[in-house]
Amino acid sequence: MKPVLELQDIVITVPTRSGRAPVVDGLCLALEPGQTLGIVGESGCGKSLLSLAVMGLLPPGVELRSGDVRLSGRSLQSLRERDMRRVRGNEIGMIFQEPMTALNPVFKVGEQIAEVFRIHRGAGRRQAWNEAVEMLEAVGVSEPARRATSYPAQLSGGMRQRAMIAMALACRPKVLIADEPTTALDPTVQAQILQLIRGLQKDFGTAVIFISHDLGVISQVADETAVLYAGQVVERGPTREMFRAPLHPYTRGLLRALPDPDASEMAEVLFEIKGCVPSPDELPSGCRFNPRCELARAVCRSQAPAPWVRDNIHMVSCWEYEHG
Amino acid sequence: MAEELLRVQDVVKHFELPGALLGASVKVRALDGVSLVLHKGESLGVVGESGCGKTTLSRVILRLLAPTSGQLFFKGADITHLHGRQLRHLRRAMQVVFQDPYGSLNPRMRVREILGEPLRVHFDGSSDQCQALIVEIAHLVGLGEEALDRYPHEFSGGQRQRIAIARALILRPDIVVADEPVSALDVSIRAQILNLLKTLQARLSLSYIFVSHDIGAVRFLCQTVIVMYLGRVVEEGPAEEVFRRPAHPYTIALMASVPSPAHADQDTQPMAMGEVPSPISPPSGCHFHPRCPHRMPVCSDTAPALLPADGGRRVACHLVPARVSAAGSVVIEFSVPQIQPNHKGDLQ
Numbered sequence: 001m002k003p004v005l006e007l008q009d010i011v012i013t014v015p016t017r018s019g020r021a022p023v024v025d026g027l028c029l030a031l032e033p034g035q036t037l038g039i040v041g042e043s044g045c046g047k048s049l050l051s052l053a054v055m056g057l058l059p060p061g062v063e064l065r066s067g068d069v070r071l072s073g074r075s076l077q078s079l080r081e082r083d084m085r086r087v088r089g090n091e092i093g094m095i096f097q098e099p100m101t102a103l104n105p106v107f108k109v110g111e112q113i114a115e116v117f118r119i120h121r122g123a124g125r126r127q128a129w130n131e132a133v134e135m136l137e138a139v140g141v142s143e144p145a146r147r148a149t150s151y152p153a154q155l156s157g158g159m160r161q162r163a164m165i166a167m168a169l170a171c172r173p174k175v176l177i178a179d180e181p182t183t184a185l186d187p188t189v190q191a192q193i194l195q196l197i198r199g200l201q202k203d204f205g206t207a208v209i210f211i212s213h214d215l216g217v218i219s220q221v222a223d224e225t226a227v228l229y230a231g232q233v234v235e236r237g238p239t240r241e242m243f244r245a246p247l248h249p250y251t252r253g254l255l256r257a258l259p260d261p262d263a264s265e266m267a268e269v270l271f272e273i274k275g276c277v278p279s280p281d282e283l284p285s286g287c288r289f290n291p292r293c294e295l296a297r298a299v300c301r302s303q304a305p306a307p308w309v310r311d312n313i314h315m316v317s318c319w320e321y322e323h324g
Numbered sequence: 325m326a327e328e329l330l331r332v333q334d335v336v337k338h339f340e341l342p343g344a345l346l347g348a349s350v351k352v353r354a355l356d357g358v359s360l361v362l363h364k365g366e367s368l369g370v371v372g373e374s375g376c377g378k379t380t381l382s383r384v385i386l387r388l389l390a391p392t393s394g395q396l397f398f399k400g401a402d403i404t405h406l407h408g409r410q411l412r413h414l415r416r417a418m419q420v421v422f423q424d425p426y427g428s429l430n431p432r433m434r435v436r437e438i439l440g441e442p443l444r445v446h447f448d449g450s451s452d453q454c455q456a457l458i459v460e461i462a463h464l465v466g467l468g469e470e471a472l473d474r475y476p477h478e479f480s481g482g483q484r485q486r487i488a489i490a491r492a493l494i495l496r497p498d499i500v501v502a503d504e505p506v507s508a509l510d511v512s513i514r515a516q517i518l519n520l521l522k523t524l525q526a527r528l529s530l531s532y533i534f535v536s537h538d539i540g541a542v543r544f545l546c547q548t549v550i551v552m553y554l555g556r557v558v559e560e561g562p563a564e565e566v567f568r569r570p571a572h573p574y575t576i577a578l579m580a581s582v583p584s585p586a587h588a589d590q591d592t593q594p595m596a597m598g599e600v601p602s603p604i605s606p607p608s609g610c611h612f613h614p615r616c617p618h619r620m621p622v623c624s625d626t627a628p629a630l631l632p633a634d635g636g637r638r639v640a641c642h643l644v645p646a647r648v649s650a651a652g653s654v655v656i657e658f659s660v661p662q663i664q665p666n667h668k669g670d671l672q
Contacts, residue, residue: 042512043510157599187581187582188578188581188599188600188615191581213510219585254512258540259543259544261542261579261582261584262567263586266543266544269519270519272512272515272519273512277510
C-alpha cells in the first residue's frame with residue numbers, strides 16, 4: 001500500500017552553547033493508511049519535536065535543517081503558510097498530553113469543535129454546532145448537547161481529552177498525531193481513551209502516529225513500533241514481534257527494566273541500563289547507544305551501524321546483526 | 325514478625341474549601357477512616373488514582389498535616405499531637421522523598437549544603453564529622469565525591485533523585501516516605517532508582533511507605549500494599565495476593581487497565597465505567613458503586629467495612645464476603661459495623 005505520510009531523512013536542530021546540535025538526526029518513517037505507528041523513546045529523544053515538525057509548528061529557534069515530510073505524496077515543506085493551515089486540522093489532526101492547555105479556556109467546548117467545521121468545511125453556525133454535538137457523541141461523551149455548552153475547566157480530564165479527540169477528528173483527517181495523549185490520565189481512564197482511539201481509527205480509517213514514553217501503552221495500540229534513541233530510529237518492526245523478540249540492546253533493556261505488576265515471580269533486582277541519555281551536543285561517536293551498551297565492541301565506538309532488516313519487516317541498527 | 329514501627333488508626337482528614345459566593349464552605353473528605361501498620365524493614369505500597377488521598381495520607385503520616393481525627397503511633401507512642409522539640413525529634417526518624425527532583429532541591433545550594441542541612445538542624449557533631457557523613461551517604465547512593473561541589477541543575481533527573489534520597493537518609497531515619505519517587509523519571513533511569521531504594525533498604529534496615537500509581541514499581545519494592553479509592557482503603561494485603569488475584573472490583577479494574585507489554589496480545593476491556601468522582605461529593609454507600617460492574621442495591625446505601633478475606637487480605641466490598649463463604653472457608657457476619665481496631669491486624 002502507498003504510504004499516507006512519509007518522513008524522509010528528517011534533521012531537526014536546536015541551538016546550544018556551541019552552535020547547533022541535532023535532536024532528530026536522519027530519521028525516516030512511513031505510515032500506511034489506517035495503520036497505527038507507535039513511536040517510543042525517553043525524554044530528549046526528539047519524539048515531540050518530530051510531531052511538531054510534521055505539523056509545521058516547530059517553536060522559534062528549532063529548525064528543520066533538512067528532510068521532507070510528504071502527505072499522500074505531496075511535499076509539505078514547499079507549502080506556503082496559508083496552504084499549510086488548510087492541511088492542519090483538516091488532513092492532519094493532533095492531540096496533546098494536556099488537553100487543559102490545548103483547549104481555549106474562555107470558549108465553550110462545542111464552539112471550539114464547531115470552529116473546525118466552520119473553517120475547514122465552510123459550515124454555517126447552526127450546522128457546525130450540530131456537527132460538533134454529533135462529534136462529541138461519537139467520542140463517547142454522555143449528554144453531548146449539554147456538555148457542548150461547558151467550558152473546558154468544567155470537564156474532567158478524561159472528558160477534556162475526549163473533546164480534544166473530537167476536535168482533531170472532526171474533519172476526518174487522513175493522519176492523527178497523538179503525542180502522549182493519555183499520560184496525564186488515571187489508569188482506568190487511560191484504558192477507556194486508548195480503546196476509544198482504537199475504535200475511532202477503525203471507524204474512520206485514520207492513520208495514527210502514537211507517541212509515548214510508555215512501552216505498555218504502545219504495546220496496546222500500535223501495529224508497528226519505532227524505537228527512538230538520541231534522535232535516531234534504532235529499531236522498527238511489527239509491535240507484537242518487537243515486544244516478544246526485541247533486537248536492539250536498548251529495546252531489550254527497556255523491556256527488561258520494566259517490572260511486570262502481576263508476574264508470578266518478581267525479580268530481586270531490576271535490569272538497569274546504566275548511565276543516561278546523552279544530550280544533543282555531547283553525542284558519542286559511532287553508535288549513540290555504545291556508552292550504555294553491554295555488548296559494545298571497538299567497532300561500536302568508531303562507526304555508526306547501518307540498518308539491518310530481518311524478513312523485510314523488522315529493522316534494527318546495531319553491529320550485533322551486521323553479519324547475521 | 326518484625327517489630328511494629330508505625331500504626332495509623334482510623335485517620336480522618338477533612339479539608340475545608342471556601343464555598344461559592346456567600347455559600348457555606350465545602351468539606352473534602354481526603355481521608356475517611358484509614359488504618360495501616362508498618363513493620364520494621366517492611367515496604368508498604370499505597371496505590372490509587374488521583375484524588376484517592378494517597379498524598380494526603382503520606383503528609384499526615386509525616387505530621388506535615390494534622391489529622392481531623394484518628395491516631396498515629398510511632399514505636400508504640402502516640403505521635404498524633406506532638407509538637408515543638410518532640411516533633412522535631414520525630415522528624416529525624418521519618419524522612420521523605422518527593423516526586424519532582426527538580427522542585428524539591430534548592431537550586432542555589434551546592435549538593436554538599438543540601439546534604440548538610442538536615443545535619444545542621446538535627447545533629448550536633450563537629451564540622452569534620454558532618455563532612456564525613458556527607459561523603460559516606462553520597463557514596464552510598466552512588467554519587468561521586470566530585471558531585472558534592474556542584475549545583476542541582478548540573479545533574480540529570482535520576483542523579484537529582486539520588487541527591488534527594490541521600491538527603492532523606494543522612495539522618496539514618498527509621499521510615500522513609502517516598503511519594504511517587506520514580507514517576508518523573510525515564511524508564512531506563514527508573515530501574516536504577518528502584519534498585520537503589522531496595523539495596524539501601526536492606527543495608528540500612530529501612531522501612532518504606534511507597535506511594536505510587538505505578539503498580540509495577542510497587543510490586544517490585546513492596547511486600548504489603550493498600551489500595552485506596554476516594555479516601556478509603558478498599559483492599560489491603562500481601563502485594564503478590566492483591567496484584568495477582570485482586571478481589572475488590574476496583575482493584576480488578578485497576579489491574580486490568582495497567583497496560584503492560586507482557587500482555588500485548590490481550591485486548592483488555594476497561595472494566596470501570598466513567599471516571600473517579602470528585603472527592604468533594606463522593607457517591608453514597610460504597611464510593612465505587614457508580615463505576616462498578618457488579619453493583620447491587622445495598623452498595624449505594626451502605627459503605628462496606630474492610631473485612632478479612634482469603635490470602636491474608638482485607639477487602640471492603642459487599643460481594644467479597646459472600647464469595648468467601650461460598651468457598652466454605654470464612655463466614656462473616658454481615659452486620660459487623662466496623663472491624664475492631666486491630667491488634668491482630670498485621671498484614672503479612
